Amino acid sequence: MASVTFEKAQRWYPGNDTPTVPGIDLEIGDGEFMVLVGPSGCGKSTTLRMLAGLEEVNDGKIFIGDRDITNLPPKDRDIAMVFQNYALYPHMTVADNMAFALKMAKVPAEERQKRVEEAAKILGLTEFLARKPKALSGGQRQRVAMGRAIVRNPQVFCMDEPLSNLDAKMRVQTRTDIAKLQSDLGVTTVYVTHDQVEAMTMGDRVAVMKLGILQQVDTPLNLYDKPVNLFVAGFIGSPQMNLIEAKAVDGKATIGGYVVPVDATAAAKMQGNITVGVRPEAWRLVTAEEGGLPITVTVVEELGADGFVYGTCDVEGTPSNVIVRVSARDAVRKGDVIHVTTDPTSVHVFDTESGDRLSD
Numbered sequence: 001m002a003s004v005t006f007e008k009a010q011r012w013y014p015g016n017d018t019p020t021v022p023g024i025d026l027e028i029g030d031g032e033f034m035v036l037v038g039p040s041g042c043g044k045s046t047t048l049r050m051l052a053g054l055e056e057v058n059d060g061k062i063f064i065g066d067r068d069i070t071n072l073p074p075k076d077r078d079i080a081m082v083f084q085n086y087a088l089y090p091h092m093t094v095a096d097n098m099a100f101a102l103k104m105a106k107v108p109a110e111e112r113q114k115r116v117e118e119a120a121k122i123l124g125l126t127e128f129l130a131r132k133p134k135a136l137s138g139g140q141r142q143r144v145a146m147g148r149a150i151v152r153n154p155q156v157f158c159m160d161e162p163l164s165n166l167d168a169k170m171r172v173q174t175r176t177d178i179a180k181l182q183s184d185l186g187v188t189t190v191y192v193t194h195d196q197v198e199a200m201t202m203g204d205r206v207a208v209m210k211l212g213i214l215q216q217v218d219t220p221l222n223l224y225d226k227p228v229n230l231f232v233a234g235f236i237g238s239p240q241m242n243l244i245e246a247k248a249v250d251g252k253a254t255i256g257g258y259v260v261p262v263d264a265t266a267a268a269k270m271q272g273n274i275t276v277g278v279r280p281e282a283w284r285l286v287t288a289e290e291g292g293l294p295i296t297v298t299v300v301e302e303l304g305a306d307g308f309v310y311g312t313c314d315v316e317g318t319p320s321n322v323i324v325r326v327s328a329r330d331a332v333r334k335g336d337v338i339h340v341t342t343d344p345t346s347v348h349v350f351d352t353e354s355g356d357r358l359s360d
């Protein structure tokens with residue numbers, strides 16, 4: 001086992017005007033499950049592939065433990081990679097697929113068999129060892145791909161969207177399986193996904209990336225509760241955080257006639273154009289007399305225990321979309337005008353131009 005350290009690691013693809021990853025600094029602890037998440041094309045795979053040795057590092061360094069692996073060939077890095085297309089050999093049995101890399105590394109047959117049987121047991125694949133991949137479900141094939149990584153007993157697992165070929169139900173199940181397996185094995189893992197729910201449910205920590213640059217590296221809860229900028233605020237959470245443009249004058253933020261409750265830190269810093277962020281579940285219904293932000297309801301999504309109300313509020317003549325989580329008993333209907341408010345601790349204030357967080 002070992003930590004992984006990126007030190008200003010850069011990937012600049014030949015022929016491109018700018019580097020895809022200008023220089024990433026990231027420390028992943030020994031045994032940690034780190035998820036790299038961000039929109040498609042932001043450089044997640046490139047970062048992972050630099051670690052795996054599948055992409056050249058044009059500047060900076062990468063360490064596994066205290067070994068500088070920046071220029072080592074992939075086979076000497078002690079890494080096992082799991083891809084989204086499992087790339088199993090169709091003509092080989094499950095056992096042979098799992099043993100293949102060991103065979104290439106000239107591990108003796110007896111040792112190979114032992115490791116494959118152990119991995120198969122962990123993954124619940126024992127009864128399938130003699131089968132060919134085509135006789136397996138998608139989820140089982142994914143487990144064989146995991147098995148191939150496990151038998152190598154590497155210092156680091158690199159996983160690139162390993163669940164994206166599975167159907168929705170299988171994805172949820174396999175997500176839990178991989179997280180548990182990783183925690184049982186305690187192997188340092190770097191996992192790439194564009195799916196923020198996957199990132200939040202699997203990672204010990206999550207690194208949010210945009211245009212090749214890390215925005216925030218934090219625990220799932222901190223990302224949710226204290227996003228450092230507008231991008232992270234909008235990217236993490238489903239349904240999305242409400243982000244509404246507002247005006248700040250003398251420490252007071254207003255959306256139309258509604259005075260937004262903000263904490264003292266935000267009150268001291270904000271001036272001019274700000275964006276107010278409130279999670280759908282952080283709104284509270286109030287009566288018209290109590291004030292609050294008036295919202296005209298356009299859609300009500302009933303989910304049983306609770307529901308989501310979609311509506312618009314008026315920001316200086318321009319309608320802005322708002323989502324409010326309500327209880328099923330609140331009986332909100334399409335066409336209603338509801339009033340909502342919240343508390344200073346639930347309001348995220350951002351500078352609209354820089355995107356920086358201004359609240360605590």
Ligand code: ADP
Nearest residue numbers: 013016020038039040041042043044045046047
């Ligand atoms: P992600 O994994 O976040 O979807 P990638 O790391 O795969 O993103 O790619 C990020 C960007 O890097 C792409 O949008 C593309 O512009 C560029 N890129 C990736 N691979 C190559 C390549 N082989 N040659 C040139 N540019 C590439």
